[in-house]
Amino acid sequence: MKYISILGATGSIGTQTVEVVRAHPEQFRITSFSFGTNLEVGAKLVNEFRPGRVSVATKELADELKRTIDHPCLVYYGENGLLEIATDPASDTLMNAVMGSVGLEPTLAAIDEGKTIALANKETLVTAGHIVMTRAKENNVDILPVDSEHSAIYQCLNGEKISEMSKLILTASGGSFRDRTRTDLQGVTVEEALNHPNWSMGSKITIDSATMMNKGLEVIEAHWLFDTKYKDIEVVLHRESVIHSMVEFIDGSVIAHLGTPDMKVPIQYALTHPGRLDLPSGKRLNLVDIGTLHFEKMDLERFPCLRYAFEAGNAGGTMPTVLNAANEAAVDAFLTGRIEFLEIETLIEKTLDNHECVEAPSLEEIREADVASRQFVQSLIV
Numbered sequence: 001m002k003y004i005s006i007l008g009a010t011g012s013i014g015t016q017t018v019e020v021v022r023a024h025p026e027q028f029r030i031t032s033f034s035f036g037t038n039l040e041v042g043a044k045l046v047n048e049f050r051p052g053r054v055s056v057a058t059k060e061l062a063d064e065l066k067r068t069i070d071h072p073c074l075v076y077y078g079e080n081g082l083l084e085i086a087t088d089p090a091s092d093t094l095m096n097a098v099m100g101s102v103g104l105e106p107t108l109a110a111i112d113e114g115k116t117i118a119l120a121n122k123e124t125l126v127t128a129g130h131i132v133m134t135r136a137k138e139n140n141v142d143i144l145p146v147d148s149e150h151s152a153i154y155q156c157l158n159g160e161k162i163s164e165m166s167k168l169i170l171t172a173s174g175g176s177f178r179d180r181t182r183t184d185l186q187g188v189t190v191e192e193a194l195n196h197p198n199w200s201m202g203s204k205i206t207i208d209s210a211t212m213m214n215k216g217l218e219v220i221e222a223h224w225l226f227d228t229k230y231k232d233i234e235v236v237l238h239r240e241s242v243i244h245s246m247v248e249f250i251d252g253s254v255i256a257h258l259g260t261p262d263m264k265v266p267i268q269y270a271l272t273h274p275g276r277l278d279l280p281s282g283k284r285l286n287l288v289d290i291g292t293l294h295f296e297k298m299d300l301e302r303f304p305c306l307r308y309a310f311e312a313g314n315a316g317g318t319m320p321t322v323l324n325a326a327n328e329a330a331v332d333a334f335l336t337g338r339i340e341f342l343e344i345e346t347l348i349e350k351t352l353d354n355h356e357c358v359e360a361p362s363l364e365e366i367r368e369a370d371v372a373s374r375q376f377v378q379s380l381i382v
């Protein structure tokens, strides 16, 4: 039996994690979870799973939740609440499916408690990869990627040596605007940007896919997870999302991971590793029906966010922290109607240009760079 805490249980990854748990009650138990503001779904989950602890965004929501639920449990709130869920003594595994760098400190706290980390929250590794990976190694903790590309690579590396790997090839679907030119992007709406062709996901990551920042964050995530230099990470546009990513080895062999675009596969694998379980609801891949797969070179002029990510990753220090925080602030501004789509890129570029990089930053310096970058983005929005 695996005892699981979930951060972000009401989100896209969170609810699919819940579905995986429901399908295998003999294997998995949810001991605690957090959510933000979605009381309707969150209260139902409390009544269904009867966790020992639950956490919500604010004290007001915590009070409201207590009045709604018919199960006595500890109710926490805010960032401290996320820490209480991450360190729940009743769990052995943390599924981190919260959105944004707010996931960093709970991840570190769970690592310190020796819990296995199933990591969907890529912002954690982008913002402080050096701290997270070192801490995981010191505590002998596994970080199992939930992001589909990284789960694919992890599976391609089963039984292989990282030292015999020559290149990682991440595939990108291209997001909602993959067939538009930059001129066509003037004035696009939030609704258009949220219409992803292959995956149904939370709104922030769907916008990240449209700007290609998602792939940029994933490049940095791969650098940390698989100890790979940026020059050995390649991104190719693959519109069918059938190959989830590939690894090239020193003898020229390439191992790819294929499947239908279904996040329940990497979610479940992160929970069953090193074994597997049946996924009855999952559609099976039919290559004959698909017929042809397409691959295109990524155009860094068309998708400058991918270029910023490679540059920030190569610069190291606090630059990836700034990239991530500026992106979170800019995407939020777009989603709330305060800026145009193309301004996301310009705000990130200006914030990176304005920042003085701190080498090998401490957690405190990461926090400072994160807060300062968000403030800088706000100061640029008129």
Ligand code: NDP
Pocket: 007, 008, 009, 010, 011, 012, 013, 014, 034, 035, 036, 037, 038, 039, 056, 057, 096, 097, 098, 099, 100, 102, 120, 121, 122, 123, 146, 147, 148, 199, 200, 201, 202, 203, 204, 205, 263
């Ligand atoms: P969603 O927006 O769907 O869900 C986010 C979850 O986190 C919700 O439960 C939300 O609560 C909660 N939440 C958001 N902000 C806060 C906060 N400040 N404090 C506490 N809780 C908060 O996101 P996704 O599930 O799409 O993504 C989650 C993570 O997984 C992201 O890092 C994303 O990049 C990554 N990921 C997602 C994929 C996908 O297919 N969705 C694929 C690969 C990676 P509420 O809604 O109740 O307010």
Ligand code: MG
Pocket: 147, 148, 149, 218
């Ligand atoms: Mg991904």
